[in-house]
Amino acid sequence: METPDETTVRAADSCRESLPERVDGGRVLFGFDGYIDRVREFVSERQSADTYERVPTLDAFAERVNDSVEAESSLTFEWIQDGVRTGGHVSHLARAFDRMGFEPGVVGCLGDPVEEPFVEEFGHLPLETLGSPGYTDAVEFGDGKLMLTEIGALMTLDWAGIESRVGLDRLAELVDGAELVGMGYWSEMPELPDVARGLREELWPTLSDPPETLLLDPGDLRKRGPDVVAAGVEQVSALDDAVRVVVSANRYETRYLARLAGVESDDFGRESQAAFDHLGVSRFAGHGIEEAHLVDEAGTATVGVPRTDDPVLTTSSGDHFNAGLALAHVLDLGRAESLVVGNAVAGHFVRTGSPPTYDELRAFASGYLDYFDAA
Helix, strand or coil: CCCCCCCHHHHHHHHHHCCCCCCCEEEEEEECEEEEEEEEEEEECCCCCCCCCEECCCCHHHHHHHHHHHHHCCCCEEEEEEEEEHHHHHHHHHCCCCCCCCCCEEEECCCCCCHHHHHHHHHHCCCCCCCCEEEEEEECCCCCCCEEEEEEHHCCCCHHHHHCCCCHHHHHHHHCCCCCCEEEEEEEECHHHHHHHHHHHHHHHHCCCCCCEEECCCHHHHHHHHHHHHHHHHHHHHCCCCHHHHHHHHEHHHHHHHHHHHCCCCCHHHHHHHHHHHHHHEEEECCCCCCEEEEECCCCCCCCECCCCCCCCCCHHHHHHHHHHHHHHHHCCHHHHHHHHHHHHHHHHHHHHHCCCCHHHHHHHHHCCCCHHHC
């Protein structure tokens, strides 16, 4: 049984009092990726055509790989497709905000023409495509996931590409008056420095009612060289002069950013502070399976995360934390309360496999402390 610490108790109590009974909605915009996710399982042992046992954990998968390496033998896995869904930053956050009663728009790599999974799910929303989507095979385990990704048009997307496909006037129409803009993933977008520059220099000056917040998901920057990341840091920090930039990263993404800042630590809070200092943005959120941190110039908030031993879905739990964090910024909640909302959206998602309605979010946040007892 987990026991929430006093800081988490205070944060949950304050969040329960701070969340409004209902939201008025409003426009939000998400760019610039776009994925079609094929959810899969590895087969451990097959009893019949219809019956099999899956490889239960990443540890079990790693053990098989290591055994094969030690034996100097090749290795074969059978895998089962357990569904197809739209994925990536734009899909997960647009889906979550749509379900909570907002009006999301999507500017992303959705296909030429827009591919059917995106049309089927998001055809009622404003959609602008930037080219071919990426494809991800997401292999689910009880303790995590293995994601095999083909990136698509995002790999070469730059500011000129966005301008030529969407047009500055149309992009301004979608952004002006929006409550928030979300952007992801930096790691899949080598030209992000140029896109951040274009947003700051060419788009934001044209807006009469710009969003107050831009949420940036860096993704796994370990796949990008330090020089590439450094160029992005410079432009992301400069973008913060035009709009409040909130960067949100998981534990291992945060650790990489901290190491780029010269900080080696096993303390998640210290790593989050180092990432914040390195990026030069308004806020940095580090989210993990045990705790989450939100850092800004005024200080740091830390909140415990209620875990579940029986998750329905873990792939994209971080995106759903980001959806809650984004909502909290739209609602202008405090640091600790924002973390509770992020954890509540993610917590509902991993337990049910779908994002919450706003009422379901409020119910989870209201019972936040009870979920520690249920772990």
